Amino acid sequence: MTSLFHPLTKTITQLDLQFCGRVETIAAYLFYDGETAALVETGPASTADTLLESVQAAGVPLEALRQIFVTHIHLDHAGAAGVLARQLPWVRVYVHPIGAPHLADPSKLLASAQRLYGDLMQPLWGTILPVPRENLIVVNEGEEIPVPGSVLRVLETPGHARHHHAYWDTASGLLFTGDIGGVRMPGVQYVRPPTAPPELDLEAWRASLARLRALEATGLCLTHFGLFRGNLAWHWDDLEQRLVAWGEFVRQQLERGADEPAIQRALAARAAAEFANLGVDPSTYDVAISFESVVAGYVRYWKKKS
Numbered sequence: 215m216t217s218l219f220h221p222l223t224k225t226i227t228q229l230d231l232q233f234c235g236r237v238e239t240i241a242a243y244l245f246y247d248g249e250t251a252a253l254v255e256t257g258p259a260s261t262a263d264t265l266l267e268s269v270q271a272a273g274v275p276l277e278a279l280r281q282i283f284v285t286h287i288h289l290d291h292a293g294a295a296g297v298l299a300r301q302l303p304w305v306r307v308y309v310h311p312i313g314a315p316h317l318a319d320p321s322k323l324l325a326s327a328q329r330l331y332g333d334l335m336q337p338l339w340g341t342i343l344p345v346p347r348e349n350l351i352v353v354n355e356g357e358e359i360p361v362p363g364s365v366l367r368v369l370e371t372p373g374h375a376r377h378h379h380a381y382w383d384t385a386s387g388l389l390f391t392g393d394i395g396g397v398r399m400p401g402v403q404y405v406r407p408p409t410a411p412p413e414l415d416l417e418a419w420r421a422s423l424a425r426l427r428a429l430e431a432t433g434l435c436l437t438h439f440g441l442f443r444g445n446l447a448w449h450w451d452d453l454e455q456r457l458v459a460w461g462e463f464v465r466q467q468l469e470r471g472a473d474e475p476a477i478q479r480a481l482a483a484r485a486a487a488e489f490a491n492l493g494v495d496p497s498t499y500d501v502a503i504s505f506e507s508v509v510a511g512y513v514r515y516w517k518k519k520s
């Protein structure tokens with residue numbers, strides 16, 4: 215049995231939500247100073263029970279949980295917010311101004327996810343509940359919010375979605391990247407750009423990367439998956455070059471008249487070749503962000519531009 219939690223600092227613990235029964239796919243991060251607790255990310259509603267179990271396994275009573283920060287409102291990051299607000303009605307959910315209305319009323323979000331996931335909607339993401347408006351706190355770029363043991367600074371970081379924040383922990387120097395920091399599995403020298411539709415914006419993403427790079431974080435806490443320390447310049451470079459190279463690849467395929475399924479196959483083959491020398495199983499990357507999503511995001515982006 216792999217562990218549900220992994221302490222990173224005296225006050226910060228990484229939680230493994232074991233999405234789809236797989237380890238190291240979706241993380242949440244827990245702050246606790248012995249009195250109150252905060253979460254960064256909730257994961258999907260389908261793993262809400264695992265999330266609450268892991269919080270308690272880490273020695274934190276649920277009554278202590280007061281604050282929930284979500285990097286953006288996609289279902290794998292904020293899907294459990296409504297479930298948590300129902301079970302722990304005193305929690306406050308901190309969210310981007312553009313995302314807040316969709317947590318309060320997830321109907322549009324669910325309709326668009328339904329088109330993408332169809333019958334898999336329920337098994338993958340669970341039952342999404344609205345977050346009552348009184349539980350929501352809208353936060354903006356530059357705000358600094360006290361959390362147990364530290365202060366989090368809010369960083370506007372569009373590109374993956376318009377409603378995306380990263381959170382910079384001013385005490386530890388750790389950066390909670392959400393999806394703007396890419397998808398990278400523990401121990402693997404490979405970063406996949408999660409270029410999901412419908413708001414992918416390559417220029418905005420690259421500007422966000424320049425900004426996050428300049429922070430000189432002591433480590434990156436990726437939602438998919440885990441803490442990376444060490445050579446962060448390598449991480450940013452690998453993400454940015456692949457974000458651009460895959461974009462160019464999809465654009466060329468579109469120019470040749472390929473349809474989306476054909477582009478998915480071509481990109482998956484390209485990715486398999488990129489992976490061939492790493493000696494690890496790439497399938498966890500596919501669970502975190504599928505080629506369907508990656509290609510759909512790029513295709514929509516290029517069609518908007520043309």
Ligand SMILES: [Zn+2]
Binds near residue numbers: 288291
């Ligand atoms: Zn994600």
